[in-house]
Amino acid sequence: MKDKTIRLARNGINDLNEYTPGKPIEEVQREYGLDEIIKMASNENPFGPSPKAIEAMTKAINDVNLYPESSSLMLRQKIAGNFGIHEDMVTLANGADNILGLIAQATVNEGDEIVMGDPTFAAYDTRTRIMGGIPVKVPLKNFTYDLPAVAKKITSKTKLVFVCNPNNPTGTIVTREEVEDFMNSVPQECIVVFDEAYAEFVHPNIYPQTIKYIQDQRNVIMVRTFSKLFGLAGLRVGYAVGPKHLISMLRKVVEPFPVNRLAQSGALAAFDDHAFLNRVLTENEKGKEFLYQQFSKMKMAYCPSHTNFIFVDLGMDGQFVFEKLLEQGIIIRPGGLWNYPQFARITIGTSDQNEKLIEALNIIAG
Ligand SMILES: Cc1ncc(COP(=O)(O)O)c(C=O)c1O
Structure with a gap:
């Protein structure tokens, strides 16, 4: 074959x-x-799933003859409101998986180096290689992302760094202070993707405030999903938050209707359940x-x-x-x-x- x-x-x-x-x-x-x-x-x-999501989707099913709202405006506004940012700093797609693919499509050229932990979520490696990028893998230390070692691997060829926080498969996190030190050592032009698929399960006191770097116009993208805490894995809704210039790049490569009508209404209702x-x-x-x-x-x-x-x-x-x-x-x-x-x-x-x-x-x- x-x-x-x-x-x-x-x-x-x-x-x-x-x-x-x-x-x-x-x-x-x-x-x-x-x-x-x-x-x-x-x-x-x-x-x-969230019972409120089921209720909302039951109503929304009557309208599936119509295309969904292309940019999931209401959901974007809800998420933006939660972080206190403008809705143009949020974009949605068919699961966080889809968001990770869009990030790679929008940024990775042949030969670019993409730094990631090892082991971590497999999509970083796959998406990098599809685009002809070169995965640079940094072993975990005590089953945890080793951010000082990750920082050392960043060169002029590095386009992206993926930080899976909490890390899949180990469930460990890098803390607010560790991320602060890391961000102080990352060159401005390098894009750091924080995959926060499990963020809602982490105690907020120790968890990095990724949004702060985004508000400071750093090249940072935060990736989240409705698949885990919200119980909507089968709907496929994920989102990226970032400065407008990065979010606009993702919008250029996304398909026209990435989040279907039921998924938009279900996720919107689940958010406040x-x-x-x-x-x-x-x-x-x-x-x-x-x-x-x-x-x-x-x-x-x-x-x-x-x-x-x-x-x-x-x-x-x-x-x-x-x-x-x-x-x-x-x-x-x-x-x-x-x-x-x-x-x-x-x-x-x-x-x-x-x-x-x-x-x-x-x-x-x-
Ligand atoms: C770290 C991580 N990122 C992204 C995803 C993908 O999530 P989604 O279901 O939104 O595509 C998962 C799913 O298991 C995950 O563990």
Whole structure:
């Protein structure tokens, strides 16, 4: 297959693999003949979508014969209001994934160097290579982005730096002070992308105020999503916040209607569904504490997490555990993907799901 396409494809994509998502529920149901499946593989919200979003989408469905508002104006205004900035400093797209792709399309020329942590979210590497850029990978230190080491890798060839904060798959963060020191050492012309897909789960006291750098007209883009805390992964809504000159670049490459009508109305309603959002945060913290305790009992080390997932050292082959859990209808993400074969990334579930996971893990661990 590769030989056939080698001259047809863009140079950048010949060495890429097709994306492998977390194993879908439907596939496991079919393969194992099971009814009930617990998915703890893609960091989705186990508490469902925001009820307010469901209500809003039910109303909006009557208008799907009409194209959506192209720039998601009301949603942009809502997000801009939240950060106290102008709506032209916000743009939306079909998930944060789509935003990351737009950033690469709008900025990366062949041969540009793009600096990122390792391991981190795979899209930075893929999007860079599609555009003919060169990924420059900086190993994590104590499972955390090593910002001083990242800064050292920035050269005159560096176009972008991706900082995944909290980092996927480890769930660790770089703090406000660490980011301040880092930003003081980054050249003005280099674009820093802070991927903050899990920002809402982090305690605000220690979390960097990325918006400050944007207001100071630094070349900074903050990326966020409605897929995690807001429970709308299936709708595909993500956004970028940045100074107008950078946001305008993203708008030049985005497709005409990137966020569909239902997604716009659902995200708008979810944004203010504080009862739902607070419940998810409380339950997530409870689930995290429960899993920490249980992992410790099983002598499994883990990275303390600022997200809705935990990177855990299973002390045995992650692929083996993944397959054994599948037999019991539980899907996790084995760590081989990130070259941590004994680890797994496990999404924090409902209390019932967490208990079932631990029961199953105890059986596997013997
Ligand atoms: C760090 C990070 N960035 C971006 C995304 C993509 O989010 P979305 O569902 O909005 O495309 C994810 C999803 O898992 C993520 O973990």
